[in-house]
Amino acid sequence: MSAGTRGPGRRCSRPGPGGQGRSRPAVLLAAAFLTLVVLFALFPALFTSGDPADTDPVHAFAPPSAQHFFGTDQLGRDVLTRSVHGTRYSLAIGAAATAIAMVTATVWGLAAALLGRFADAVLMRVADVFLALPGLLLALMVILVMDKGALSTTAAVAAGTAPGLARVVRAQALVVRLSGYVESAIALGVRTPLTVLRHILPNALSPLLVLAPVSLGTSISAGAALSYLGLGLQPPTPEWGTMLTESQAYLQQGWWTALFPGLLLVATVLAVTAVGGHVGGHARGRVLS
Amino acid sequence: MAAAVRLVARRVAAAVLVLWGAASCAFFILQLVPGDPVNAIVGSDAMVGAEQRDAIRRQYGLDQPLFDQYVGYLRHVVHGELGDSYQLQQPVSAVLSHQLPPTAELTFWTALSAILGAVLVTILTSGRSQRPRRISTVVELVIISTPSFWLGIMLLTVFSFRLGWLPVSDSGDGRSLILPVVTLALPMAALLTQVMREGLLTAMEEPFVLSARARGLAEHTVRSRHALRHAALPALTLAGWFTGTLLGGAVVVENVFARPGIGRITLQAVRDRDLPVVQGVVLLSAVVFVVISAVVETLYVAVDPRLRRGTGVRAA
Numbered sequence: 001m002s003a004g005t006r007g008p009g010r011r012c013s014r015p016g017p018g019g020q021g022r023s024r025p026a027v028l029l030a031a032a033f034l035t036l037v038v039l040f041a042l043f044p045a046l047f048t049s050g051d052p053a054d055t056d057p058v059h060a061f062a063p064p065s066a067q068h069f070f071g072t073d074q075l076g077r078d079v080l081t082r083s084v085h086g087t088r089y090s091l092a093i094g095a096a097a098t099a100i101a102m103v104t105a106t107v108w109g110l111a112a113a114l115l116g117r118f119a120d121a122v123l124m125r126v127a128d129v130f131l132a133l134p135g136l137l138l139a140l141m142v143i144l145v146m147d148k149g150a151l152s153t154t155a156a157v158a159a160g161t162a163p164g165l166a167r168v169v170r171a172q173a174l175v176v177r178l179s180g181y182v183e184s185a186i187a188l189g190v191r192t193p194l195t196v197l198r199h200i201l202p203n204a205l206s207p208l209l210v211l212a213p214v215s216l217g218t219s220i221s222a223g224a225a226l227s228y229l230g231l232g233l234q235p236p237t238p239e240w241g242t243m244l245t246e247s248q249a250y251l252q253q254g255w256w257t258a259l260f261p262g263l264l265l266v267a268t269v270l271a272v273t274a275v276g277g278h279v280g281g282h283a284r285g286r287v288l289s
Numbered sequence: 290m291a292a293a294v295r296l297v298a299r300r301v302a303a304a305v306l307v308l309w310g311a312a313s314c315a316f317f318i319l320q321l322v323p324g325d326p327v328n329a330i331v332g333s334d335a336m337v338g339a340e341q342r343d344a345i346r347r348q349y350g351l352d353q354p355l356f357d358q359y360v361g362y363l364r365h366v367v368h369g370e371l372g373d374s375y376q377l378q379q380p381v382s383a384v385l386s387h388q389l390p391p392t393a394e395l396t397f398w399t400a401l402s403a404i405l406g407a408v409l410v411t412i413l414t415s416g417r418s419q420r421p422r423r424i425s426t427v428v429e430l431v432i433i434s435t436p437s438f439w440l441g442i443m444l445l446t447v448f449s450f451r452l453g454w455l456p457v458s459d460s461g462d463g464r465s466l467i468l469p470v471v472t473l474a475l476p477m478a479a480l481l482t483q484v485m486r487e488g489l490l491t492a493m494e495e496p497f498v499l500s501a502r503a504r505g506l507a508e509h510t511v512r513s514r515h516a517l518r519h520a521a522l523p524a525l526t527l528a529g530w531f532t533g534t535l536l537g538g539a540v541v542v543e544n545v546f547a548r549p550g551i552g553r554i555t556l557q558a559v560r561d562r563d564l565p566v567v568q569g570v571v572l573l574s575a576v577v578f579v580v581i582s583a584v585v586e587t588l589y590v591a592v593d594p595r596l597r598r599g600t601g602v603r604a605a
């Protein structure tokens with residue numbers, strides 16, 4: 001137990017390659033913030049008493065004050081209330097999109113690695129074509145096909161992420177397939193589906209798990225970007241992206257309507273990446289040792 | 290010589306495959322778009338009789354079987370014809386060539402400033418002392434985590450609305466290019482710096498660095514002339530990839546800063562379901578990707594003399 005806790009502790013205090021080893025206080029701070037954000041998403045009413053849709057035109061564009069910490073927007077809606085209520089949309093879309101992308105990538109990558117050369121060639125050429133296009137363009141095509149809303153935003157974000165992850169899974173699965181333990185499983189007569197599920201799948205997933213937090217971070221921001229462009233969630237939904245769209249027409253009158261939702265978004269992405277990078281570093285260490 | 294020819298042939302085949310794949314992908318995915326394309330052509334709330342609808346269908350070739358449409362589409366693409374826009378009453382090729390210069394300008398300055406900035410920061414923060422490196426790492430992480438649309442909005446708020454130094458939207462001169470370029474270049478530079486510094490720090494531990502120092506070269510010469518070359522290859526790959534995706538970034542930034550360009554026209558086409566324009570943009574970005582890949586391959590050889598021997602593929 002003590003050896004188990006000392007090893008990773010030493011690893012993360014060393015400034016390793018790839019910016020992996022951040023010092024402990026920063027990671028703790030990020031984890032605390034992330035907990036807060038998750039609570040925002042689950043129980044927004046605990047933090048704000050108001051309704052995000054309540055308008056108060058008399059107090060439109062009230063600057064940040066003791067009454068309205070984040071100020072009010074063009075309709076006098078409280079920016080803090082809206083930002084807190086908006087958390088759940090961004091988190092849910094980001095998490096769902098990452099999950100969908102990872103499952104798709106796992107099936108795609110494993111199929112390419114295990115179903116023979118022809119399947120590999122076809123599946124990877126398809127991935128090449130998708131990777132040749134900017135992720136946002138793929139997302140836009142998904143949005144064209146589906147109706148605008150939370151579901152299409154999630155699918156669109158996932159479509160932009162999955163092809164890259166599929167290549168990662170395939171590369172790892174190719175390595176794992178040739179490893180000693182898979183060969184022994186085959187030699188022992190373990191049936192193929194069981195070998196794939198028990199031996200190849202868990203080991204082929206390890207690089208994906210390291211990439212998951214980065215993916216979650218970019219998915220959260222990609223979802224907000226689509227909503228900002230008017231192709232995701234629609235106003236008056238208090239989502240961070242839609243709030244920023246609405247704010248852009250009033251930058252002269254109320255900069256706070258743009259500042260605070262964006263700050264929350266950046267801080268969330270940063271916290272996800274920091275905590276995830278830390279956890280991912282441990283996971284990778286365990287897989288390697 | 291034969292090997293070189295075979296190599297070039299294989300690269301060309303791969304490029305053609307990507308282009309064909311992108312064209313097919315654009316064609317078939319857009320077949321899934323719900324609703325009658327005639328609605329997108331005439332505007333959804335227009336009252337149009339059945340006869341007129343049939344006429345429009347014939348005009349755009351939408352009355353033919355899907356496979357015939359596909360073959361016809363590919364044949365047109367090969368001849369450089371991308372069809373007519375549903376909304377803009379122009380050929381798609383004219384729309385794209387008209388919108389390309391502003392986006393190309395934006396992309397060029399973004400890539401250039403990001404690469405120069407990344408090289409500079411890498412050299413400055415890869416010395417013996419840890420402090421500049423630590424600070425830079427944190428700054429890079431924050432920049433990478435910042436979505437470009439919000440970065441753009443904040444830059445607009447500060448430099449255009451508060452300080453009034455720079456124009457709010459496209460004013461036609463170089464000054465209106467500054468904020469969009471900064472918005473796109475900052476994340477690219479941050480990512481490049483991370484990769485390049487890792488490579489540089491690894492290279493600094495190689496024996497050739499010791500021998501360069503032993504010959505009495507100045508520290509900055511060792512870093513910029515000898516070690517940086519070794520860090521450049523992965524950074525080059527990343528820079529090429531990033532430049533290819535700048536078209537996606539342009540969609541966001543051109544909308545934040547109300548600039549004309551491919552990104553603006555793409556978003557408009559998606560909103561209006563102007564499918565030929567979307568197909569054209571998909572093809573254009575596939576072409577950009579293929580061209581950039583070829584440029585990056587060529588630059589590998591320029592950067593790394595070891596690749597010049599033989600066919601030039603071994604280390605690439």
